[in-house]
Amino acid sequence: MEIILKEDIQNLGHKNDIVTVKNGYGRNYLIPQGLAILATPSAKKVHAENLRQRAHKEEKIKNEALEVAKTLEGKSFTIGAKASSTGKIFGSVNTIQIAEALTKEGFNVERKNISMKEDAKELGTYTATVKLHREVKVDISIEVVAE
The missing domain is CATH 3.10.430.100 (Ribosomal protein L9, C-terminal domain)
Known part of the structure; x- marks a missing residue:
């Protein structure tokens, strides 16, 4: 089952990553807890658009982290x-x-x-x-x- 993560989850992935997990883990834990959403084709399109808009902000945050x-x-x-x-x-x-x-x-x-x-x-x-x-x-x- 493919899902899109809404938050960083240790040993699984970071926010906005598309990862593959076992069906039970996705349906019974990640999705009900609000930690992920199902990666349907329409959700993937929305996700791709959000990532494009967020790319500039991410670069700025990464540069600040490098300075620190x-x-x-x-x-x-x-x-x-x-x-x-x-x-x-x-x-x-x-x-x-x-x-x-x-x-x-x-x-x-x-x-x-x-x-x-x-x-x-x-x-x-x-x-x-x-x-x-x-x-x-x-x-x-x-x-x-x-x-």
Whole structure:
């Protein structure tokens, strides 16, 4: 079954992508939840026209994301956490704290667009990936220090 996505869905596709999914997943979950519409020939024509009109706006947004990526690249952010004398953190540093650190520096990034390859459960330096646009990703360095 072909559908047109209305929102970004992790491990499936981005907004306005035409993807093929199993019939049950499309009919029973994606379409009733309002996450997708059925890709009929008329819906595809409307979708193509909308994409043509949106292409200029997308280019502008992508260029802005590239500029932000250039300023973010190579930057290091410090996050304080309560830790034991052995260097273990009580809890862990997560995307919420990284998003707050980015906001303090003037970068407005939603926490759902930040991902870490490994959990920060000890003091040290970690790498986080910030997704600014569907085609623009940048790795930043996160240093976890004791408070």
